Amino acid sequence: MEMKSDADRLAAFMQFPLFAGLSRQDLAEFLEDGVVQVVKYGRGDVLFHAGDEPRFLFVLLSGAVHICRDSKEGRRMIAATVDRPGESLGGVYLFLKKRSYDRYAVADGQAALIRISRDFFEDPLSAVRPYYSRLMMNLLRIVSEKAFMLNRKLQLLSSGGLRRKIAGFLLEREAACGGRPVRMKREEMADFLGVARPSLSRELMQMQREGLLLVEGKELRPRDREALQRLADGE
Structure with a gap:
């Protein structure tokens, strides 16, 4: 997803589910926060390993990422594929008491993502920001939809x-x-x-x-x- 200007970037990001309902000013302020970064990965690069401590929420900008686990025989099994700009991953793990991933994420080709530190969600000062409640409601909706889709996949596989x-x-x-x-x-x-x-x-x-x-x-x-x-x- 190439952006010709900051205005183009904001206009595109405002269409993402996580940022739905945020004003342009609030979104610009959030993206300039020190807990938000844009990161790029090449084919086969690992975003996180199974066993790592969950530290980030990711939002896809371009490319695709596979969420995987390995079978007992060592064969990779794809649990999910994130391939639509604006789609997020890692959100569920941020709020679980279990502080480690049980799957790993790997880039399928060149991929760019927004990476949001867990610190933003855990810092009490974040709650006073005007856009915080909207972000949290959006994240809750995303996590709920992912839980629903996971249930659908389990039904499919069985x-x-x-x-x-x-x-x-x-x-x-x-x-x-x-x-x-x-x-x-x-x-x-x-x-x-x-x-x-x-x-x-x-x-x-x-x-x-x-x-x-x-x-x-x-x-x-x-x-x-x-x-x-x-x-x-x-x-």
């Missing part, structure tokens, strides 16, 4: 066969992308669904031959949404 998982995944991701094609590497999709990549590829090709979906490189598009919905519903 939904049965691979075909049903693919159907549910494709429909939900397309809706989250605003109707745009779902773009994800096969390896990442396999990690997300917790299946072997060859099995995933074979099933995708079979579903394409049956006219259920369209595979175009890294992009997936639904073709027969009604049939996919029936699959996702277990019919």
Whole structure:
């Protein structure tokens, strides 16, 4: 996300869920605070490791970040992917009594993020700032939505066969992308669904031959949404 000026940057940031409802002046004051930084990562760079102490809330500006854990066999499993500008990560951990991450976050290519120190949320003086209550309400809404989406993913992963998982995944991701094609590497999709990549590829090709979906490189598009919905519903 390239900004031609500070005004462009503020206008874009005001559309982010965390900053919704803040005035331009309040947002500018917050971003100039010493607890806020813009940080950049390259492909494979780790934002935090499992076991690290949670110290920051991150807000994505550009690129993508995977939240991962490793299986007992050492295979990476993607718990979530943050790939929409304005999407946040790390917020839940800031308010848990358990003071360590149980997953790790890694950049998928070049990524830029706003990094907000935990100090801002724990400093009693922050509460007197005019925008503090709005930020906290926004953060509460974000954390609640993430909890809901996590529950949806658990339902998806426990939904049965691979075909049903693919159907549910494709429909939900397309809706989250605003109707745009779902773009994800096969390896990442396999990690997300917790299946072997060859099995995933074979099933995708079979579903394409049956006219259920369209595979175009890294992009997936639904073709027969009604049939996919029936699959996702277990019919």
